[in-house]
Amino acid sequence: MWSFSKISKLIDSWLSVNFSSTWTMVIEMVIAGIAVITLFALLGLVLVLMERRVAAWIQIRLGPNRVGPGGMLQSLADTLKLLVKEGMTPDGADKFLFNLAPFIAMIVAMLLMAPIAFASNFQLWDLNIGVLYVTAISSLMVISILMAGWASNNKYSLMGAMRSGAQIVSYELSAGLSIMSIVVLSGSLNLNEIIQSQADGWWLFKGHIPVVIAFIIFIIAVTAETNRAPFDLAEAESELTAGFHTEYSGMKFALFFLAEYINVFIVCAIGATLFLGGWMPFHIGHWQAFNHVMDFIPSSIWFFGKTFFLIFLIMWFRWTFPRLRIDQLLDLEWKYLLPISMFNILLITLMAILGWHF
Amino acid sequence: MTIEALKEKITALFPAVTFEEGGQWPTVLVEPTDWHRMAGILRQNDALYFDYLFCLTCIDWKTHLTMVYHLDSTKYRHNLVVKVNLLKMNPAVETVSDIWQTANFHEREVYEMFGVNFLHHPDLRLLILPDGWEGKHPLLKDFEDPINMIKL
Amino acid sequence: MVEEIASTADGNIILNLGPQHPATHGVLHLVITINGETIQKVEPHLGYIHRSIEKMCESLTYRQFIYVTSRMDYLSSHINNHACALCVEKGLQIEIPSRSQVIRVLMDELTRIASHELWWGAMAMDLGAFTPFFHAFREREAINDIMEETCGARLTMNYMVPGGVMQDIHPNFQRRVKEFITLFKSKVSEYNELVTGNIIFQNRMKGVGNLSAADAISFGCTGPTARGSGVSCDIRKLYPYEIYEKLDFEEILESDGDSFARYMVRVREMSQSISIIEQLIDNIPEGDFQAKTKAVLKLPKGEFYQRVETARGDFGVYIVSEGGTTPYRIKYRSPGFSNLSALDHMARGSKLGDLVAMMGTLDLVIPDIDR
Numbered sequence A: 001m002w003s004f005s006k007i008s009k010l011i012d013s014w015l016s017v018n019f020s021s022t023w024t025m026v027i028e029m030v031i032a033g034i035a036v037i038t039l040f041a042l043l044g045l046v047l048v049l050m051e052r053r054v055a056a057w058i059q060i061r062l063g064p065n066r067v068g069p070g071g072m073l074q075s076l077a078d079t080l081k082l083l084v085k086e087g088m089t090p091d092g093a094d095k096f097l098f099n100l101a102p103f104i105a106m107i108v109a110m111l112l113m114a115p116i117a118f119a120s121n122f123q124l125w126d127l128n129i130g131v132l133y134v135t136a137i138s139s140l141m142v143i144s145i146l147m148a149g150w151a152s153n154n155k156y157s158l159m160g161a162m163r164s165g166a167q168i169v170s171y172e173l174s175a176g177l178s179i180m181s182i183v184v185l186s187g188s189l190n191l192n193e194i195i196q197s198q199a200d201g202w203w204l205f206k207g208h209i210p211v212v213i214a215f216i217i218f219i220i221a222v223t224a225e226t227n228r229a230p231f232d233l234a235e236a237e238s239e240l241t242a243g244f245h246t247e248y249s250g251m252k253f254a255l256f257f258l259a260e261y262i263n264v265f266i267v268c269a270i271g272a273t274l275f276l277g278g279w280m281p282f283h284i285g286h287w288q289a290f291n292h293v294m295d296f297i298p299s300s301i302w303f304f305g306k307t308f309f310l311i312f313l314i315m316w317f318r319w320t321f322p323r324l325r326i327d328q329l330l331d332l333e334w335k336y337l338l339p340i341s342m343f344n345i346l347l348i349t350l351m352a353i354l355g356w357h358f
Numbered sequence B: 001m002t003i004e005a006l007k008e009k010i011t012a013l014f015p016a017v018t019f020e021e022g023g024q025w026p027t028v029l030v031e032p033t034d035w036h037r038m039a040g041i042l043r044q045n046d047a048l049y050f051d052y053l054f055c056l057t058c059i060d061w062k063t064h065l066t067m068v069y070h071l072d073s074t075k076y077r078h079n080l081v082v083k084v085n086l087l088k089m090n091p092a093v094e095t096v097s098d099i100w101q102t103a104n105f106h107e108r109e110v111y112e113m114f115g116v117n118f119l120h121h122p123d124l125r126l127l128i129l130p131d132g133w134e135g136k137h138p139l140l141k142d143f144e145d146p147i148n149m150i151k152l
Numbered sequence C: 001m002v003e004e005i006a007s008t009a010d011g012n013i014i015l016n017l018g019p020q021h022p023a024t025h026g027v028l029h030l031v032i033t034i035n036g037e038t039i040q041k042v043e044p045h046l047g048y049i050h051r052s053i054e055k056m057c058e059s060l061t062y063r064q065f066i067y068v069t070s071r072m073d074y075l076s077s078h079i080n081n082h083a084c085a086l087c088v089e090k091g092l093q094i095e096i097p098s099r100s101q102v103i104r105v106l107m108d109e110l111t112r113i114a115s116h117e118l119w120w121g122a123m124a125m126d127l128g129a130f131t132p133f134f135h136a137f138r139e140r141e142a143i144n145d146i147m148e149e150t151c152g153a154r155l156t157m158n159y160m161v162p163g164g165v166m167q168d169i170h171p172n173f174q175r176r177v178k179e180f181i182t183l184f185k186s187k188v189s190e191y192n193e194l195v196t197g198n199i200i201f202q203n204r205m206k207g208v209g210n211l212s213a214a215d216a217i218s219f220g221c222t223g224p225t226a227r228g229s230g231v232s233c234d235i236r237k238l239y240p241y242e243i244y245e246k247l248d249f250e251e252i253l254e255s256d257g258d259s260f261a262r263y264m265v266r267v268r269e270m271s272q273s274i275s276i277i278e279q280l281i282d283n284i285p286e287g288d289f290q291a292k293t294k295a296v297l298k299l300p301k302g303e304f305y306q307r308v309e310t311a312r313g314d315f316g317v318y319i320v321s322e323g324g325t326t327p328y329r330i331k332y333r334s335p336g337f338s339n340l341s342a343l344d345h346m347a348r349g350s351k352l353g354d355l356v357a358m359m360g361t362l363d364l365v366i367p368d369i370d371r
Helices: A004-018 A021-058 A074-084 A095-112 A130-138 A141-151 A155-186 A191-196 A208-225 A250-275 A288-295 A299-318 A326-354 B003-013 B032-044 B103-114 C053-057 C065-069 C074-092 C098-126 C131-151 C173-196 C199-205 C213-218 C223-227 C259-281 C335-341 C343-347 C352-362 C366-370
Strands: A117-119 B018-020 B027-030 B052-060 B064-072 B079-087 B092-094 B117-119 C013-017 C029-035 C038-045 C302-309 C314-321 C329-333
Touching (some): A004 A021, A021 A074, A074 A250, A130 A191, A130 A250, A155 A208, A155 A250, A208 A250, A208 A326, B027 B032, B032 B092, B052 B103, B052 C314, C029 C352, C038 C352, C074 C098, C074 C314, C098 C131, C173 C199, C173 C259, C223 C259, C223 C335, C335 C352, C335 C366
Parallel strands (some): B027 B079
Antiparallel strands (some): B064 B079, C013 C029
């Protein structure tokens, strides 16, 4: 049976036979780079279409249905339109930072892709501090937003950026704490080992109520971190027109747009990895027969299935809830989520020490 | 309060005013100099209590301008129309925006549309017309616009 | 360059909200002074859609000028037309047939529901929830279809004329209105589940945009805006016109005076309008839909004022006649104009996001304000 790990091994062995070890390394890196960029483009197209379809479904309308079969090529057509659009730079803008910001957003999103395990034994970089790496890099996201907001020389952009700064820095805390609870339970920062620790059941089901709480807090916090409604204060269409990317057009806007969706994908992938077992099929304890049946479904399908389920959840939030106000947003984090997750991590530590989980 | 009683009450308070006949509501004609003091009493007096100024406008009679104030009382539900005749040249009247805050916007509208100068108005600027609008006041009868059709 | 946006001397920023802005639903221009996110001052600049309708009406005959008024508050166009028709009838002193009275009231209430539906969706959109907009439009479409069948138009109806209505109702009218009532009743609970009961929504609305009853009266606020502050100001009850005094309906009052109170007034008003329609839809009397009037209408010399309750509040038509075929002066007292003047008072000290919510609950229709 074909799987991602087999393909990658095949390529690797073929390259090592034909080239020296240095060249193998270089070529593999180029292939990985191309693969990431292709995945980006594909994800962008798929997620935008998915968002519009989900929105349409919730809003009792049809959504894109003209371009291509069932509107499948709509986002491709949109990309084409954005490509040929003029990327304007406002007169009063700080031109260097203004043009740099979308690329930073993109680079951060690309870096985050590295430690994610897409399928069993299929990972760009098996990093032993994967979880730490993800939390550290994802906080860089705010820099591109602040940069864009400040350099645009536009009051709406500036306000959006400031809101976003306060928001991302705050929600980083409870996102970090809820990630930490899984680290405590599995005893590892390595994403692969965390997945392996869920071979007898996902943490969401093994960890009793505290892990469920951590999962809920994680979902809320990452929704806020990715600036998605109901926490889309940085964009806040009805208040700040488009927030930090008000002045962006053409492909520079598209990069921000793409980065948002890629970030959604990544946080959902992390959430799926930590709480729902990543590529690990649905296993129940020692029911060998059941587990064996589940293993027949390829691991990549498990991974993408879980990730897209979480993405759907986040889209569902977006099209259902109204937006919070900035002070309510910070209240929610500092007065509720943070104390709860602090107490929660204590409980989980106790649970891990006493071995109360399954 | 019946219309007759209202009229009597107003005559007792303000002997100088004259009543106009024929309208659907009692209508009084007031001198511009008396108006602000009278407005204060109309608003404050417990038996009158005209706390709701629901319409404030101006009419250009070519010879003179007439300010029209439509008053209502949320307590007694009686109405009163007050008219103040102003001169065609340099029309000016004391503002009532300190008594009824709604007059603030309505007076700004009348100021730009009719050129009535409201004395002691806190913020007498153009509201609807574009900044830098110069020349005639659009709702005056002798206003001509060479570009836009305003007459059939 | 970048320093320019920094601040005024006291650290405040001047922000132009509009004339093109998603939250103003039209071309309203607010110049806001903000300190961080806190609003210090709101200064409306109007006139971006000013067409000088009052001046235009001075050269239109009494039959013609009604059509222009549809373009003022385009969401309550029936009610605007109604006010003008009533005012002219008052001047002519004609009685209109009872059939046309009932049709007029039915149309008014349908318009009120349609207007509140649009407001409901647009206000939820101001708060960042997009979905209610589409759900509200589903029901609004049904009303527009009913209107289209009878009046031939969906937005600017021009259906009411002096002496009655333009033409008789469509044979399907009663059936479709009843269908709409069933549809609407089945959807009201959906509205409350989606928006009213939402905890984020309630937190955004409660306690913001406070307007006391005394201020509401002083600023001349009317309609749901004032009724949210507990001021009884429903013209249909206080100065009844047409057949409203014979109808059984309730004036909705809320006492809190905040955005949520204004929201609840409008939502509850929709059900009251439904109850009015239910009372009338089976009792449309037979007869003429229009009284016999002269081809050229001439109002006697004098002044005529008619107040009606639109979806936004107290709409007044003030006609000064010199006895000719055209009015000498017309003044439209638009509810939005006075409601907007209270915005500065309400918004000071609150956050930028709340300003948008307040504008939503004031239900501003810009052509109504600018005229």
